[in-house]
Amino acid sequence: MRRHVTVSGNGHPRLPVVVHLRRRGSWGYLRLAWAGAGGELEPPPGRSSGQSTAHGEGVMETRETVKTATGAAAAVPPLRIGGHSYWPPVFPAPMCGISDRPWRMLAREEGCPLVYTQMVSCEAMMRSGRDKSWGILDMFLEPGPVCAQVFGADPENLSETARRLEQAGATIVDLNMGCPVNKVVKANGGSALMTQPDLVRRIFRRMRAALTVPFTVKFRAGWEKYGEEAFTVARLAEEEGLDAVAVHARTRQQGFKGTADWPIIRSLREQVRLPVIGNGDVRSADDAERMIRDFGADGIMVGRAAMGNPWLLGAIVARLSGRPDPAPPTVDERLDTMLRHAEMMALRRGEELGLREFRKHVVCYMKAFPHARELKTRLMQCGTVAQYQEAVEAFRPIIHEYLAQREEEPFPA
Numbered sequence: 001m002r003r004h005v006t007v008s009g010n011g012h013p014r015l016p017v018v019v020h021l022r023r024r025g026s027w028g029y030l031r032l033a034w035a036g037a038g039g040e041l042e043p044p045p046g047r048s049s050g051q052s053t054a055h056g057e058g059v060m061e062t063r064e065t066v067k068t069a070t071g072a073a074a075a076v077p078p079l080r081i082g083g084h085s086y087w088p089p090v091f092p093a094p095m096c097g098i099s100d101r102p103w104r105m106l107a108r109e110e111g112c113p114l115v116y117t118q119m120v121s122c123e124a125m126m127r128s129g130r131d132k133s134w135g136i137l138d139m140f141l142e143p144g145p146v147c148a149q150v151f152g153a154d155p156e157n158l159s160e161t162a163r164r165l166e167q168a169g170a171t172i173v174d175l176n177m178g179c180p181v182n183k184v185v186k187a188n189g190g191s192a193l194m195t196q197p198d199l200v201r202r203i204f205r206r207m208r209a210a211l212t213v214p215f216t217v218k219f220r221a222g223w224e225k226y227g228e229e230a231f232t233v234a235r236l237a238e239e240e241g242l243d244a245v246a247v248h249a250r251t252r253q254q255g256f257k258g259t260a261d262w263p264i265i266r267s268l269r270e271q272v273r274l275p276v277i278g279n280g281d282v283r284s285a286d287d288a289e290r291m292i293r294d295f296g297a298d299g300i301m302v303g304r305a306a307m308g309n310p311w312l313l314g315a316i317v318a319r320l321s322g323r324p325d326p327a328p329p330t331v332d333e334r335l336d337t338m339l340r341h342a343e344m345m346a347l348r349r350g351e352e353l354g355l356r357e358f359r360k361h362v363v364c365y366m367k368a369f370p371h372a373r374e375l376k377t378r379l380m381q382c383g384t385v386a387q388y389q390e391a392v393e394a395f396r397p398i399i400h401e402y403l404a405q406r407e408e409e410p411f412p413a
């Protein structure tokens with residue numbers, strides 16, 4: 001059963017929130033309500049009370065408590081970052097052009113206890129208090145814990161930006177040391193920092209001193225080869241008092257191609273006493289469970305596979321909470337969520353810009369409808385929410401007729 005409700009304090013009183021009562025039961029609802037109140041998320045009573053500490057004693061517990069790869073009975077301990085506790089430890093990865101307020105909202109609805117903003121440049125943030133970057137972050141009255149990510153190479157600008165992000169409500173500040181894009185790397189930022197340990201130490205020190213909230217870093221498995229640079233950065237993070245690290249288990253040279261090297265997660269886990277969040281190629285609840293059970297990750301970060309498929313986050317949340325795997329979304333749930341996502345983007349960014357930016361999501365949502373090329377073409381041309389609704393409503397009876405003939409649901413992906 002799905003019910004539209006309005007959650008007060010979500011920063012937009014008219015923004016409808018769908019509560020999936022059928023799929024999540026009362027805990028799902030409560031979790032949403034807690035997030036709405038800006039509260040912290042702990043396991044339900046009687047559920048895993050494993051105390052994963054910020055300094056690694058929880059690792060063995062993590063490995064022991066994940067028991068099965070077939071759904072249920074796999075509750076993992078909460079992830080502690082600084083003084084905060086996140087359960088289950090499943091997070092949407094920061095992604096430029098994706099991790100905006102509507103996307104963060106969908107991730108929260110799926111049960112993620114902490115969400116990330118996309119990275120913003122510290123130089124841009126320093127230029128003006130009303131700079132475009134603040135609009136991109138869109139963190140005002142965020143309805144729950146949010147980690148704001150910044151990139152750059154200047155210790156002074158980075159630490160001042162971190163301070164401002166904290167003031168603006170960031171629950172955690174994260175430094176990006178993974179971006180492989182040439183423009184960023186040439187300016188010494190993103191993954192380029194991995195090759196400059198002295199500079200990294202200075203940056204960590206300055207940012208740590210500027211912040212009272214937890215401070216984390218996300219980096220790559222290495223520059224060209226797996227290992228050394230990642231271990232150095234992780235050790236520096238530990239020495240300079242950071243609270244957790246996240247590793248995208250590909251090298252800078254790999255960009256976003258090739259396979260993520262999950263064993264680096266275990267190696268990092270053995271080298272430092274900080275919690276390690278694993279990232280790269282998590283495409284299913286089984287993957288998430290394996291990353292924790294076999295590679296020692298303390299938390300899971302999911303990027304591209306959740307685009308157009310936020311239910312993947314919900315499936316991982318369920319698995320790591322020890323609940324049975326949820327049913328896959330129905331065709332109507334997919335269409336309704338796509339529409340609601342478009343509506344939210346139009347509300348936050350304005351209809352013209354919001355819907356133009358929504359096109360990349362359309363491409364992803366439509367992967368579940370591989371035969372509906374006409375609908376995709378039509379959606380890519382929509383300039384208003386009304387046109388979106390019209391296109392989807394025209395498609396709905398067609399897809400239902402198709403399914404009735406085949407007695408299949410969900411639509412074969």
Ligand SMILES: Cc1cc2nc3c(=O)[nH]c(=O)nc-3n(C[C@H](O)[C@H](O)[C@H](O)COP(=O)(O)O)c2cc1C
Pocket residue numbers: 093094095096097098117118119149176178179218248256279280281282301302303304305
């Ligand atoms: C479109 C796009 C934008 C991204 N932007 C960011 C970013 O702003 N900050 C960051 O740390 N990583 C960024 N990433 C990397 C992701 O956070 C993640 O590390 C990467 O996609 C690997 O995870 P995956 O295999 O689950 O997609 C981006 C990735 C993509 C595809």
